[in-house]
Amino acid sequence: MSNIIEKDGRRASHCPGKIKVTDSMSIPWVMRNHAIDRAEKVVFERKSSINTWVPVTWRQFYAEVRELARGLIAMGVQPNDHIAIMSHSRYEFALFDQAVWAVGAQLIPIYETDSTQQARWIIDDAHCRIAIAETRQLHDVLAPILNDVEHFETIHVIEEDAVDKISALGQPECDEEIDRRIDATTADDLATIIYTSGTTGLPKGARLSHRNLLHVAINGPLDDGLSHIIGGYQRSLLALPMAHVFARFICIMSMYSGNVTGFAPDAKNLVTDIQSFKPTYILAVPRIFEKIYNAADAKAGRGLKLKLFRHYAKVAIKYSRALDTPEGPSLQLRAQHRAGDRLVYSTIRNLLGGDLANSISGGAPLGERLGHFFRGIGITVHEGYGLTETSAPTTVNTPDFIRIGSVGPAYPGCYVSIGEDGEILCKGDHVFREYNNNPEATAEAFTEDGWFHTGDLGRIDDDGFVYITGRKKELIVTAGGKNVAPAILEDRLRGHPLVSQVVVVGDQKPFIGALATLDSEMLPGWLRNHGLPEMSAKEAAENPQVLAAIDRAIKRANEAVSRAESIRKFRILPIDFTVANGYMTPSMKLKRAAVLRDFADDIEKIYATD
Structure with a gap:
């Protein structure tokens, strides 16, 4: 249970952890021990071509990890080398993660939605020698970087048998070297660099250590309350991208705690995958x-x-x-x-x-x-x-x-x-x-x-x-001097079936306004349920009944704030904000500055006098 304590002279919320990560611990050290102790227990389930789930035991998984690690050593991968990976969440991502750690190197994730320019920044800044791409399409995103980043040497494609091809290079005598490298890795050694999907400017690479990740992966399942959700013998389905720290942490934690993990790489099939995998938590x-x-x-x-x-x-x-x-x-x-x-x-x-x-x-x-x-x-x-x-x-x-x-x-x-x-x-x-x-x-x-x-x-x-x-950085200060945090209103409005995204505006303006976009997936059903004909999002943005529905939703959202903070006027935009058009980050955070810049005319129309 959390306590309110004094820490460095500050009032703080604190929940004691049950385990302190020691200096000699590392992720590959922990996983090697688990593979020995839990050899016949299932750690993953892989989806087959007929949409059934095939169990993978620790013995099977760790044998694949060692085979892949041998191949990486044969390729010349040295401790502290950086290998980029551009892939959806899938079994092979976890496999590469553990194999790369086993040889003392680090896997650097790139979002599968990133452009060549975004990937170039990460590969250059992290000094990646090698990349793992999930598909030929993602290979082609990375390929131009081979020509203009000197230290970037080669790309391997998962769906073109990268695991088998790299593993085939290895030699059994590499096992002693793998164990030596695992034993040499310490808690404060670098585990990965994860680039924040920043809403402004170039992403920053957060250097996370083995201690950082093990601290949260070990202490969560051992907590008396959390153990009911994420303790051993649970089933977890990973749908978020493994390039995101949240999914990467859950994968490591599930392996540590004895859970069975499956992967759902395509959000469009998420409900179908949930129905067949039957997770206890997601x-x-x-x-x-x-x-x-x-x-x-x-x-x-x-x-x-x-x-x-x-x-x-x-x-x-x-x-x-x-x-x-x-x-x-x-x-x-x-x-x-x-x-x-x-x-x-x-x-x-x-x-x-x-x-x-x-x-x-x-x-x-x-x-x-x-x-x-x-x-x-x-x-x-x-x-x-x-x-x-x-x-x-x-x-x-x-x-x-x-x-x-x-x-x-x-x-x-x-x-x-x-x-x-x-x-x-x-x-x-x-x-x-x-x-x-x-x-x-x-x-x-x-x-x-x-x-x-x-x-x-x-x-x-x-x-x-x-x-x-x-x-x-998102606080709005109105012309009247009122400080307004837009998140409260935006979060409430996004819960309406018609609304996809909302941007509350009003900095140095006489009142608070909002830009909204429509959810194209929900729009057809909403129109049918309200006796309206099919129409495009652009047409719906001007439809009186749609406008009235959004207006009612705004009135309900305004109940959570004072009158000075409430939305007085709004405009529905004819497009949605997506990763593809550059208004959302890969982790689905709104690029507010880009919206305010590109839709400045729409914002001004909110404040134009009638």
């Missing part, structure tokens, strides 16, 4: 939960079925909120909840495999209403918070210590505090030491007494729960 970003809710709402159709779904959705939310009261749900509410379970909730749970009881959400605020809805139907979403620089988790809600609407108390072994200006600060063995080749950014990232500046604004209540209120 990790996801809030947008996935919004999509699940909105899809269930759209599937209800019109008339009685839609009224039934929305009635019992409200019952689920009310029931979950009542769980947090001393008296709990009333007998009448319990009866309504049981009826809702028969008519609505069980159908949604079955759609998600039937065994899914928990999920971990991060990357952006989930929203209190959505959190209560999912807990009310029997799937608790444990919201957490962290950054690339903190090896993923810094706070998380646990089954025994949860407050929906917060991002939870401090993660085991972590410290969280609030600076004088409201910024969230953190400290602990999970926090990185420096950015790659960027001492200026490193110096700016820490306070004089060693606390990491997260750049996020928040507060900590008396029980140690942390609440995110916005980004420090």
